Amino acid sequence: WHVDGLVSGANHSTANTVRPALQLIKTTDSASIVSSIFFMCLPDQVLIYGDCAINPDPTAEQLADIALQSSESAEAFGIDPRVALISYSTGTSGRGNNVDKVRKATALAKARRPDLLMDGPLQYDAASSMDVAKSKAPDSQVAGKATVLIFPDLNTGNTTYKAVQRTADVVAIGPMLQGLKRPVNDLSRGARVEDIVYTIALTAIQAQHLSNKNTAEQQRSEGKTDARSSPVPDADLQQGEAGKIPESPTSIMESHQGAQPAGSA
Numbered sequence: 001w002h003v004d005g006l007v008s009g010a011n012h013s014t015a016n017t018v019r020p021a022l023q024l025i026k027t028t029d030s031a032s033i034v035s036s037i038f039f040m041c042l043p044d045q046v047l048i049y050g051d052c053a054i055n056p057d058p059t060a061e062q063l064a065d066i067a068l069q070s071s072e073s074a075e076a077f078g079i080d081p082r083v084a085l086i087s088y089s090t091g092t093s094g095r096g097n098n099v100d101k102v103r104k105a106t107a108l109a110k111a112r113r114p115d116l117l118m119d120g121p122l123q124y125d126a127a128s129s130m131d132v133a134k135s136k137a138p139d140s141q142v143a144g145k146a147t148v149l150i151f152p153d154l155n156t157g158n159t160t161y162k163a164v165q166r167t168a169d170v171v172a173i174g175p176m177l178q179g180l181k182r183p184v185n186d187l188s189r190g191a192r193v194e195d196i197v198y199t200i201a202l203t204a205i206q207a208q209h210l211s212n213k214n215t216a217e218q219q220r221s222e223g224k225t226d227a228r229s230s231p232v233p234d235a236d237l238q239q240g241e242a243g244k245i246p247e248s249p250t251s252i253m254e255s256h257q258g259a260q261p262a263g264s265a
Helices: 015-023 060-076 097-112 124-128 130-136 156-165 192-221 249-254
Strands: 004-009 035-041 046-050 082-086 117-122 148-150 171-178 184-186
Touching: 004 124, 004 192, 015 082, 015 184, 035 060, 046 060, 046 156, 060 097, 060 124, 060 171, 060 192, 082 097, 097 117, 117 124, 117 148, 124 130, 124 148, 156 171, 171 184, 171 192, 184 192
Parallel strands: 004 184, 046 148, 082 117, 082 148
Antiparallel strands: 035 046, 035 171
């Protein structure tokens, strides 16, 4: 017997949650690092921000990994991933080590997942506003309608999520960790009961998605089917029956859009 997921951290640091997971559970074969995302519940949509809690200064290769992990998480929660890698410059308008890192990460991620809608470097306004996108990135399929925003480093990501959370009265659910063989998620030491419930729900959905994915991969390897794993957890997680999670992946967040913000991580 084994557990399918772990929620920890209410009484100890993030490092003490992540370190044992790295030592014992380890990363998936496709992941070079563990990263994190927040679900930002805006009044009219849910956005994903990554990485806002784990990696201080990822390399271009690691940033590409974070973008792909975050896009897969978006798919698992029923969010259509349109991925913007954020920088202080849009397109080819700027130069410098930081923007070049984002440009390289975008190229690496696109090479690994050419099916994804992904663009970078994009400034935040170009990624999120159609009016700005028309002037700064008119040919981009992501600009103005990004749903997954990947920040170049922890300083930028953590500051941005907290600024949006506090200034706009937005509920921020997370951090949800990515890249481990089994779901492990961290709680703030100031977590409320509501925060813990959100995190348990996220962990259960991650676990179901991982189970579906592993089953599909095993069937493909045995030649039984060529179907891809379902990105959305099975109906048992969406029925609202006793003992089940009471809401679907997106409704967990949509029902709290515009609510008071949760405690920050």
